[in-house]
Amino acid sequence: MQAKMEKRQRPLRFMGEALAALLVLALAAILSPASASPLDDAMDKVFTVRSADAEDRFLGSAFVWADGSVAVTNAHVVGKAEEVRLIDRHGTDTTALVIARDTVRDVAVISLPAPAEGLSLAPDLPELGDEVFALGAPLGIEFTLTEGRISSLARQVDIAVPMLMLQHDAAVNPGSSGGPLVDAEGRLLGMNSQIADGSRMFVGIAYAIPTAELDRIVTGLTLETLPPFPTLGLTARPVDRQVAETLGVTPQGLLIDAVAPGSLAETSGLEPGDIITQASGTTLTSPGDFAFAIESASADGAATLTLLRAGQEQTLTLALTEPEATGLRTREVPRAPATVAAYSLAALGVTLDPQGTVTALTDNSPALLAGLTKGDRILAINGAPQDLQAYEITAPALLLLEAPGGATRHIRLDPWHAPEGVRPIGGANVLDPAVVVF
Numbered sequence: 001m002q003a004k005m006e007k008r009q010r011p012l013r014f015m016g017e018a019l020a021a022l023l024v025l026a027l028a029a030i031l032s033p034a035s036a037s038p039l040d041d042a043m044d045k046v047f048t049v050r051s052a053d054a055e056d057r058f059l060g061s062a063f064v065w066a067d068g069s070v071a072v073t074n075a076h077v078v079g080k081a082e083e084v085r086l087i088d089r090h091g092t093d094t095t096a097l098v099i100a101r102d103t104v105r106d107v108a109v110i111s112l113p114a115p116a117e118g119l120s121l122a123p124d125l126p127e128l129g130d131e132v133f134a135l136g137a138p139l140g141i142e143f144t145l146t147e148g149r150i151s152s153l154a155r156q157v158d159i160a161v162p163m164l165m166l167q168h169d170a171a172v173n174p175g176s177s178g179g180p181l182v183d184a185e186g187r188l189l190g191m192n193s194q195i196a197d198g199s200r201m202f203v204g205i206a207y208a209i210p211t212a213e214l215d216r217i218v219t220g221l222t223l224e225t226l227p228p229f230p231t232l233g234l235t236a237r238p239v240d241r242q243v244a245e246t247l248g249v250t251p252q253g254l255l256i257d258a259v260a261p262g263s264l265a266e267t268s269g270l271e272p273g274d275i276i277t278q279a280s281g282t283t284l285t286s287p288g289d290f291a292f293a294i295e296s297a298s299a300d301g302a303a304t305l306t307l308l309r310a311g312q313e314q315t316l317t318l319a320l321t322e323p324e325a326t327g328l329r330t331r332e333v334p335r336a337p338a339t340v341a342a343y344s345l346a347a348l349g350v351t352l353d354p355q356g357t358v359t360a361l362t363d364n365s366p367a368l369l370a371g372l373t374k375g376d377r378i379l380a381i382n383g384a385p386q387d388l389q390a391y392e393i394t395a396p397a398l399l400l401l402e403a404p405g406g407a408t409r410h411i412r413l414d415p416w417h418a419p420e421g422v423r424p425i426g427g428a429n430v431l432d433p434a435v436v437v438f
Contacts, residue, residue, distance in 0.1 A: 039133060039145060042186030045119050046179060047086040048137045049077055052095050054396070054417040061136035061179035062086060062110060065218060066188065068118040071110040072218055073178030074193050075101040078108045086110065089143045100221035104161055104229040106193055107209065107217045108178075119180055121211050122187040126150050126166065134170035134192050134206070136179020146171040148206075157194055157207050159238070159288040162229070162295040165207040166190045172206040181208040190214065227298045229291075230320045233263020238287035239275060249308060253277040253284045268318040271309070278306035279318075294320065342392040343415045345378075352378070356388050371411040377402040 036044075045064040051057040060077035064070075071086060078084055078098050086094045094113055101108040126132065130150045138144055148170030155167045168181065172192050181190040190208030195201070209217075220226025236254040237243070244251035254276045259265045270276075277284060279293035280303045297303035303318045345352065349362030350372065357377040361368045378388055380400040396414035403409070 038184065038186035039135075039182070042119060042133075042180065042182050043089060043135055043143055043145065045117065046135050046143060047071060047088055048142045049073060049178065050085045050087065051081060052083040052085050054414055058137070058140045058175065059084065060175055060177045061192075063135070063178075063180045063188075063191075064112070064116045064118040065109075066118045066121050066215075068115045069112060070099070070218070070222065071096065071112055072191060072214070073108050073110065074191070075103045075106045075108045077178045078110070084110060086112075087142075100224075102217060102221060102226065102228065105163060105209075105217050106161075107191075107214065107221065109218060109221050119182070119186070119188040121215070122183055122185075122189050125210075125212075126153070126183070126189050128153060131184055132168050132170055132189060133182050133184070134168075134172050134176060134179060134208075135182065136172070136176040136192060138171070138173035138176040138202075140175050151205070155207065156288040156291075159286075160291055162288075162291040163209065163213060165193070166210050168206055168208065169204050170206065171202045173202050174200060176206075188214075229295060230264060230298060232265045232294070232318070233260030234265040234270065235259075236276070236290075247275075248311075249275060250277075252286075253308075254287060254290055264319055264321065268305075269316050270305075270307075270318070273309070275308040276305055277308060277313075279303050280305075294318075340415075342394045344390075344392055345388060348393075348413075348415055352388055366415045367413055370413045372399070372401065372413070373403075375404045379408070 047062040047064075049059040049062050051059060059079075059081075060073060062071045062073035062077070065072045078101065081098060083095055083097055086096050096113065097111045099109050099111050128150055132148055132150055134146045134148070136144065138146070148168050150166060150168050152167035154164035156163065157165055166181065166189065170181070172179075172195060174195075176192050177194075179192050180188050181192050183189055188211050190210045191214055192206060192208045194207040196203055196205035196207075217226060234256060235258040236256045239247075239249065239251055239253045239255050241251045243255060256265075256270060256272050256274045256276070258272055259270055276290065279290055280297045282289055282293040282296075284290055284293075294303055298320050301320055303320060304315060305318050306313065306315050308314075345367070348367050349365030350358060350367050351360035353359050355377065356379070358372060358374050361372065361374055365372075378399055379402050380386070381388075381391060381393075381397050383398070383400075393413065393415060396412060396416075399411050399413055401409055401411060
């Protein structure tokens, strides 16, 4: 009898033990932290970039390069800054040295105080229609992810720059520059760098420097083996069908508009009106071919140009001496403080009427850059009314302003650390988009 009872209870005991084990596993799954997704892990390697000066300006985005030794961003993000602040999504704030930059290819390399885990590089080239994700800080909204698809694999955005970029439609805006473009596994496909011309805001077309090109540039900058793209002092326009029909030539090549005095172009003998048809054996079938030919010839120090001058074909040699190197930098002794100890408002380019209302501002006034506008009335400085004609600013000051409509606001005026204006990244004549500066 006892044996029969034990035999009946044995399955029940087994079921109870199995249920207990399942309960333990369920509790462990609930209580243990969930593993990060590949995209979440990739976001851990992204930085927001801010200025390292008193202005604390938002500049853009950056990310940890594959080898973990440096961070990478666009050259137009850091501008001329020697140091910037890198802030990760966990709030770690690091001041880092900008050790190399290439303003033509628009890449900058920033030191990291300690090695970090970098973004892995995608093993394969993306294909048309592939899903992609843009990580960064569009409009200053930090650590944002947007999704899109590759819409073109090799787009030369600026014919003066020898680079074929990835085109995609993941939303990017000012502030996204320098952020990574990754695949669904969080692997690096490129660095977001530009928005299509026509608007400062996203219009459905964005461009990223592809990983292979980025790898070449970052490696060349850090090892100081990347030749700077030469400044030729040459302004030219593509020979389109209308120009070609007018001149009676084939619609290809570049028509020189202007040659800068003392430039490489002038010393090599180029003149306005010349039509460059070949560069070092490359026929300029498309206008962008010239930049690639010049980059290729830079290693030899000269390019052989074939051109038409007054209808006659000629050949000349264009010297390609490197501009002043802008490669790796070492930490320098800090600059001495500004020698100017005090500024009057007039010295800052501010003209006031007797009531303290701004009647004029110079274009480069630090007060204008700080937010003072014509028509504002200065009510107080540092919390108290002042004799504005005699007052001297000896330290950063807080101005209470009244706008023409009566609304009041404060601005911080620091003549020693005036904010920068917009940093352009192109060299074209905006009044004539066909004209390109080499």
